Amino acid sequence: MKSYNVYMSGVGGQGIGMFSEALVRAADHAGYTVKAVDTHGLAQRGGIVVSQVRIGETVHTPLVSRRSADLVIALERHEAQRALIEMTATGGVLVFYDTVWQPLDVRLGKAPEVETAQVEALCRQLGVECARVFSPDLPDTRMQNIAVLACICRRNLIEKVSADHFRQAMTDLMAGGMLENNLALFDRELQRN
Amino acid sequence: MKKMGDMLLRQEPFSEIVMGNTAIVRAMVEAGTRVVTSYPGSPTPEIAAAVASIPKDARPFYFEFSTNEKVATEVAYGAALNGHLSTVFFKSVGLNVAADTFVQLSLMNIIGGMVVVLGDDPGANSSQNEQDNRHYAYLSYTPVLEPANPQEVYRFYLEAADLSRKLCMPIILRLTTHVCHAKEKVAFQGWTPQPADDTPRFDVANGPYIPITRLVFPMKARALENLEKVAAWAEKSRLNQVFDHGNRKRGVITMGPPCLSLLDVMRDVEEKPDILKLGVVYPVPRESVVRFLREHQEVKVLEELDNELEKEVKAIAYDLGLTTRVTGKMDADDWMGEYTPDKVRQVMAKTWPDLVPAPVAPPVAVEAVPDRPPQMCPGCGHRSAFHAIRQALAGTDITVADIGCHTLGFLPPYHMGQLLMCMGASTGMGSGLSLFNKTRKVVTFMGDSTFFHAGLPGIINAIFNRHNITMIVMENGTTAMTGHQDHAASGRNFNEVTDKIPIRRILEGLGISHISEVDTYQQEQLGKLVQEAVAVEGFSVVIARHPCMLKFTREQRRRPDFTLRQVEIDQETCERLHVCVSEFGCPTFTLGKDGSVKVNTDLCIGDGSCLQACPTAAIGKPKIVNKAG
Numbered sequence: 001m002k003s004y005n006v007y008m009s010g011v012g013g014q015g016i017g018m019f020s021e022a023l024v025r026a027a028d029h030a031g032y033t034v035k036a037v038d039t040h041g042l043a044q045r046g047g048i049v050v051s052q053v054r055i056g057e058t059v060h061t062p063l064v065s066r067r068s069a070d071l072v073i074a075l076e077r078h079e080a081q082r083a084l085i086e087m088t089a090t091g092g093v094l095v096f097y098d099t100v101w102q103p104l105d106v107r108l109g110k111a112p113e114v115e116t117a118q119v120e121a122l123c124r125q126l127g128v129e130c131a132r133v134f135s136p137d138l139p140d141t142r143m144q145n146i147a148v149l150a151c152i153c154r155r156n157l158i159e160k161v162s163a164d165h166f167r168q169a170m171t172d173l174m175a176g177g178m179l180e181n182n183l184a185l186f187d188r189e190l191q192r193n
Numbered sequence: 194m195k196k197m198g199d200m201l202l203r204q205e206p207f208s209e210i211v212m213g214n215t216a217i218v219r220a221m222v223e224a225g226t227r228v229v230t231s232y233p234g235s236p237t238p239e240i241a242a243a244v245a246s247i248p249k250d251a252r253p254f255y256f257e258f259s260t261n262e263k264v265a266t267e268v269a270y271g272a273a274l275n276g277h278l279s280t281v282f283f284k285s286v287g288l289n290v291a292a293d294t295f296v297q298l299s300l301m302n303i304i305g306g307m308v309v310v311l312g313d314d315p316g317a318n319s320s321q322n323e324q325d326n327r328h329y330a331y332l333s334y335t336p337v338l339e340p341a342n343p344q345e346v347y348r349f350y351l352e353a354a355d356l357s358r359k360l361c362m363p364i365i366l367r368l369t370t371h372v373c374h375a376k377e378k379v380a381f382q383g384w385t386p387q388p389a390d391d392t393p394r395f396d397v398a399n400g401p402y403i404p405i406t407r408l409v410f411p412m413k414a415r416a417l418e419n420l421e422k423v424a425a426w427a428e429k430s431r432l433n434q435v436f437d438h439g440n441r442k443r444g445v446i447t448m449g450p451p452c453l454s455l456l457d458v459m460r461d462v463e464e465k466p467d468i469l470k471l472g473v474v475y476p477v478p479r480e481s482v483v484r485f486l487r488e489h490q491e492v493k494v495l496e497e498l499d500n501e502l503e504k505e506v507k508a509i510a511y512d513l514g515l516t517t518r519v520t521g522k523m524d525a526d527d528w529m530g531e532y533t534p535d536k537v538r539q540v541m542a543k544t545w546p547d548l549v550p551a552p553v554a555p556p557v558a559v560e561a562v563p564d565r566p567p568q569m570c571p572g573c574g575h576r577s578a579f580h581a582i583r584q585a586l587a588g589t590d591i592t593v594a595d596i597g598c599h600t601l602g603f604l605p606p607y608h609m610g611q612l613l614m615c616m617g618a619s620t621g622m623g624s625g626l627s628l629f630n631k632t633r634k635v636v637t638f639m640g641d642s643t644f645f646h647a648g649l650p651g652i653i654n655a656i657f658n659r660h661n662i663t664m665i666v667m668e669n670g671t672t673a674m675t676g677h678q679d680h681a682a683s684g685r686n687f688n689e690v691t692d693k694i695p696i697r698r699i700l701e702g703l704g705i706s707h708i709s710e711v712d713t714y715q716q717e718q719l720g721k722l723v724q725e726a727v728a729v730e731g732f733s734v735v736i737a738r739h740p741c742m743l744k745f746t747r748e749q750r751r752r753p754d755f756t757l758r759q760v761e762i763d764q765e766t767c768e769r770l771h772v773c774v775s776e777f778g779c780p781t782f783t784l785g786k787d788g789s790v791k792v793n794t795d796l797c798i799g800d801g802s803c804l805q806a807c808p809t810a811a812i813g814k815p816k817i818v819n820k821a822g
Binding site: 011012013021024025028033034035036037038039040045046047048058059060061062063064065066078079081082085099100101102103104105106107108109110111112113114118122125126141171172173174175179 | 194195210212235236239318319342371374375376377378450452453454456457460533534535538552557559560562563564565566567568569570598601604605606674771774775778780782783784786793794795796
């Protein structure tokens with residue numbers, strides 16, 4: 001692998017930080033050199049939270065260039081569309097959790113909500129593979145990120161990063177009941193078609 | 194689960210994936226740092242989070258959040274005069290607050306050594322400007338080391354600590370946002386705990402420590418001599434690095450994260466320019482620069498923000514009469530924003546268009562996605578406050594914001610807090626706005642941590658000079674925006690339970706006669722109190738209190754008996770007046786295409802502060818919902 005760029009986006013409070021840390025550690029367990037950077041601070045108050053992960057020996061900066069993300073992950077539909085426009089490389093993949101946290105102007109009736117079909121249509125237009133994730137029966141909405149993680153693993157989107165690497169990463173980061181619940185959900189979501 | 198605290202104290206060498214803000218704490222441990230102080234501010238508070246992961250009794254150094262950056266600097270300085278290696282860290286603009294003390298440090302014989310860690314913020318990600326703090330280094334004769342990634346943060350801190358201790362002078366370690374927050378696997382050395390020497394070694398014979406006219410000059414001479422010593426050391430330091438691509442025509446002198454961006458941008462370029470990456474950015478290692486200039490026909494100085502390095506390199510070239518063509522900033526755009534790979538590609542394409550093609554990213558023809566500005570959290574007490582205060586004031590009244598979560602009140606739908614400057618500035622600005630002003634009430638806002646940080650002088654001035662304004666203290670019990678650090682009225686400091694310093698009693702002690710207080714969820718009462726306060730001639734105060742609900746909810750969710758409650762909208766009763774979405778503005782309320790309003794169950798915390806906002810009482814009382822915590 002020459003280099004592989006991942007751009008993750010969501011809304012403050014959705015758990016992008018934990019998600020990114022799991023991905024970084026899984027890639028590390030798979031033997032890759034990884035660099036990453038997260039948004040911290042003010043944006044976490046309901047703003048856009050971004051995490052960038054770059055995999056490969058020849059990578060220096062953790063920052064992903066515009067339209068050069070091989071994999072874009074979004075935990076919210078508007079952020080999926082935004083990241084798709086700004087960051088996805090032609091031939092890349094978008095994985096997004098199809099929930100909506102309406103931005104201010106949508107709530108104020110000044111802008112229309114982005115529809116799922118718009119995201120899918122834009123993917124086709126840009127030559128980007130689109131994977132929509134939605135699990136109506138999650139025990140906790142804060143586990144949406146695990147459903148997305150499982151989708152990435154199931155579709156084998158990061159070469160050589162296996163389910164065991166993801167499990168190891170989760171074990172590094174969590175303990176007790178939280179770890180058990182998340183591992184169980186991860187395994188359940190892996191079986192999804 | 195890997196525990197950060199255990200890792201930071203591990204005795205054998207190891208490697209771990211950490212961010213820059215964590216790597217520096219391991220370096221503090223290894224260097225034998227004894228005292229660390231700070232005031233929270235992005236991008237640095239995660240340094241304290243890493244410190245907090247080490248149990249207090251096992252922590253090899255003392256840590257405190259001081260009331261502001263200036264005090265933090267003074268505490269670290271005082272400790273270092275007793276012989277303890279100390280460190281102070283804060284955000285970029287924190288140095289403005291600390292400056293009065295900071296600019297004197299290089300004059301002093303700091304026997305323990307002192308590292309000043311700055312978190313500069315190119316791109317103004319979470320600051321009111323993107324000031325380049327290298328200017329302060331020149332102003333104060335203080336050397337600057339600048340790492341580019343977490344591995345370098347660790348290594349450069351160790352070097353800074355060593356240098357500082359040997360020369361008994363302050364050293365700046367300048368980090369930037371995406372160095373603090375970058376994550377990678379860092380290789381750490383082993384650590385052998387050493388017995389601590391608590392002897393208070395302060396001795397006037399090590400001074401002078403009193404900078405008055407007669408003594409200022411020898412003290413300044415010493416600072417300049419020290420700077421010469423550092424310059425000599427810098428020439429040999431391995432913190433500066435040459436990437437020799439065998440290009441004798443073109444070279445780039447750069448530093449920090451812009452260098453990483455450059456290396457990536459140049460990855461597929463055939464005739465890569467040579468690169469001189471400076472780790473010691475002040476004083477600039479003159480001989481290294483001269484060598485590099487002599488070896489190349491054209492040299493680009495690639496630096497983020499201001500042109501300090503460019504001026505140095507050009508001056509050196511001029512002094513020696515070198516014919517090397519030196520190019521620095523080319524237009525105003527080069528002075529602005531973070532030097533990401535995209536930015537560096539632009540800058541280099543302007544400089545050497547034959548080498549790097551201009552970036553081509555044709556716009557995608559699609560409707561823009563609505564912006565997502567940060568906003569107050571569900572249940573935030575500030576929302577209830579702004580909703581009530583806006584109704585209590587006239588549209589022409591002037592509202593002045595301060596720094597903190599409540600700053601977000603300027604956004605729609607509240608438009609509360611129409612001007613902002615820096616920590617504690619609201620009262621002074623409000624006082625000025627009140628002069629000659631008989632028609633527009635002036636209302637200023639201030640958070641509780643800011644009150645202690647820099648709020649008091651402006652308040653005392655308003656009382657002393659009899660200004661006619663109303664201050665609303667937005668008290669949420671914590672330093673919320675930067676990650677819930679305790680402050681003097683929280684009842685805890687970083688290390689232990691303390692007595693709260695009550696804001697009301699301070700204000701009473703200052704002689705303010707009109708002080709009222711209310712929980713912000715009592716919106717009607719708050720509105721009434723604000724109207725009473727603005728009617729008072731002179732300085733009046735309303736303390737608008739509600740605990741930070743993000744902090745509160747997080748704590749609640751950790752309890753085993755936690756049950757989630759949420760509100761529901763009775764669609765039969767709802768008349769679609771949209772007060773909840775367009776005036777109260779809790780992000781929980783979602784507007785449907787048909788004009789209906791629903792509750793986003795990912796977001797609602799069941800605080801019920803919205804119930805009062807609905808004119809038709811369509812929002813039902815929060816009910817337990819069937820979800821795990």
